[in-house]
Amino acid sequence: MRDDDVDEVMRVELRAYPFPWTAGIFRDCLRAAYPAWVLQGDAGIIGYGVLSIAADEAHVLNVCIDPVEQGQGHGRRLLRALVRIARAQGAQRVFLEVRPSNPNAIALYHDEGFNEIGRRPRYYPAHGGREDAIVMAKELLADEVARMPAL
Ligand SMILES: CC(C)(COP(=O)(O)OP(=O)(O)OC[C@H]1O[C@@H](n2cnc3c(N)ncnc32)[C@H](O)[C@@H]1OP(=O)(O)O)[C@@H](O)C(=O)NCCC(=O)NCCS
Numbered sequence: 001m002r003d004d005d006v007d008e009v010m011r012v013e014l015r016a017y018p019f020p021w022t023a024g025i026f027r028d029c030l031r032a033a034y035p036a037w038v039l040q041g042d043a044g045i046i047g048y049g050v051l052s053i054a055a056d057e058a059h060v061l062n063v064c065i066d067p068v069e070q071g072q073g074h075g076r077r078l079l080r081a082l083v084r085i086a087r088a089q090g091a092q093r094v095f096l097e098v099r100p101s102n103p104n105a106i107a108l109y110h111d112e113g114f115n116e117i118g119r120r121p122r123y124y125p126a127h128g129g130r131e132d133a134i135v136m137a138k139e140l141l142a143d144e145v146a147r148m149p150a151l
Contacts, residue, residue, distance in 0.1 A: 001036035001048055003027065008045045009038065012066045019125050021062060026050070029061065035085050039065070039078050047074050049082045058086035060096040063105075070104075079112055083138065092141050097133035099124055106134065114138045 001009065006026045013020040029036055029050050039047035047065040051058050060082055065075045086094050097120065098105050114136040123133035 001026070001030060001038050001050070003030055005038055005045060005048075006030075009048050012045060012047070012064060015067050016064045018127070034061070035082075035089070037078075037081065037085070039074060041066075041069065047078050049078050051082055051086060053086060053089050053091055056090060056092040058082075058089070058091035058094045060094060063096075075105075075108055076112065079108065083112070083140070087140050092139070094138045094140065096136050097123065098136060099126075099131050100134055101126075101131060109136050112138070 006023050009026055010020075010023050013026075026036070029052075032052075035051040035053065037049050038045045039049075045066075046069040048062070049060065049064070050062040052061055053059075060079075063075065063079055063082065065078065083094055094114075095117075096109065096114065098109060100106075115138070116134050117137045118135040120133040120135060122130035124131040
């Protein structure tokens, strides 16, 4: 994702989330050199993901597919790409937060090897109050251990 992409990214962000990021948040992430990638469709950007990586831990800050493009495997492809990038940059585990009211995302994360490790109470703004975050993590080292032949 480049600065020039932010307007197009924002058009998707506003369609996809009831409580979207602002353009300023995306620009701050780019200024901080966070890994940020767009998924390009025939007619433009159809999704994007933003990571932060510090020491050996990566955090998925945003992963989003345009609502009209959802349910076709793009989100899974994008999440796998983000995990690959995290691994390539030396991360040993990847964290993310998700709303309990977002079963599609939770199903995807479970399926991709993320496990719930905790909750952040009242983390998100929500209609009529606040909503907890489910914190999920995926151990990247464990993947390699799992591929090792049994002793
Ligand atoms: C979550 C999100 C990224 C998934 O992207 P997607 O392209 O729709 O997902 P995919 O087509 O790759 O589907 C992957 C898995 O997600 C789950 N899923 C996706 N859409 C689903 C639906 N409508 N109902 C149930 N499960 C669904 C399923 O587990 C699916 O696997 P399957 O196809 O083998 O059943 C997308 O829905 C999105 O951008 N949502 C809005 C933004 C958001 O909530 N981001 C996550 C913030 S934590």
